[in-house]
Amino acid sequence: MSSSREPDHQVALAKEYIYQLSEITQGPVSNATEEQLSRCIRSIKITLSKFPHILNIALDTGVTLAWMLAHNEAGCRVLLDYYPHLTPESLNTPVTLEVWEGISTLWLLAATKTQSSSELLQKIKGKITAKGLNHYHPRLNNATTPAWWLSTTTEGQEVLVHCAHLLDQRSVNTPAKEEEWQGTSMVWWLAKTKNVSLLRTLLHHITNQGLCTASQATGVSAMLLLAAYPEGRQLLLESESLCAIVISHRKAFNETVPSANHFAHLSAARFFLINEDGRKLLLEKLFLCGIIDKDIFQKAQHDSALRQALLTETGQKILDIWAKCYAEDIGLEMLITSRHAQTPPTEGTSPSPR
Incomplete structure (x- = not known):
């Protein structure tokens, strides 16, 4: 009023x-309506x-x-x-x-x-x-x-x-419904654009919905987007709140992307194993859990070959502790073959709003 x-x-x-503006903008765009709009704007x-x-x-x-x-x-x-x-x-x-x-x-x-x-x-x-x-x-x-x-x-x-x-929490985590962007939340966009700084600020708001819901168009969740680059992996492991979500949603952590894009057949868990920094982060968790001795852990910080060997030689122990903390069905074969895996292509372009 x-x-x-x-x-x-x-x-x-x-x-x-x-x-006037309502009348001008309701009809189809033409040279005449553009001229009308210009005159109206000048008058305003x-x-x-x-x-x-x-x-x-x-x-x-x-x-x-x-x-x-x-x-x-x-x-x-x-x-x-x-x-x-x-x-x-x-x-x-x-x-x-x-x-x-x-x-x-x-x-x-x-x-x-x-x-x-x-x-x-x-x-x-x-x-x-x-x-x-x-x-x-x-x-x-x-x-x-x-x-x-x-x-x-x-x-x-x-x-x-x-x-x-x-x-608020709803705004941060609720995914869009429109088909083109269905499944993408604020958490998803911040993960995609690698804005880890703002994600850290919003950690107290992030829920299962924001982290685990996948984009309808790509099949990729915010969790997988974060796992695909070093700062994102660091955030997933260091944040107690995100770790809690990973633990409670192990399926989402291990689920692979079915769609035919560069994320196909990859999971968040896989990214931790096929990237050098990911293996280093994982070893730190294993050391904190008592699976790897302090002396060996310290040597591994400066020896990538030793890090890979540790992951292979202690494969079953790693699988056990990983299952307790983050996952259920990674499989020992994945741990062993990760020594030969190559880092996947960099992230491609996903749908963006008009």
């Missing part, structure tokens, strides 16, 4: 511009120079002029000029307008991913609230929050670093 503090003529101006900029606060005047549905402008690049450029006048309420409150129900100005800016929207998000990150960042509406077809969208880009993740204290 529009504020009673705003003069009637300003309320009328806001409503008129909202109506002139009016905002006199009455910048009309950005925040809301209709009964919660729609504001700021919300309408956030739909396209031209509108985002206007918001860049007048962002100091954008209120947290206008930015974070979702609308109740039919098919747009649950969508806020923040959601639009995070999902649009234009140069102007990314720049704008950096400038207004101090206005983001927990409600706006984590808002999830069950009627949204893709079940994505503004936080989820921000996690899919480097620029968005920079905003999340500033807002990490506002994130």
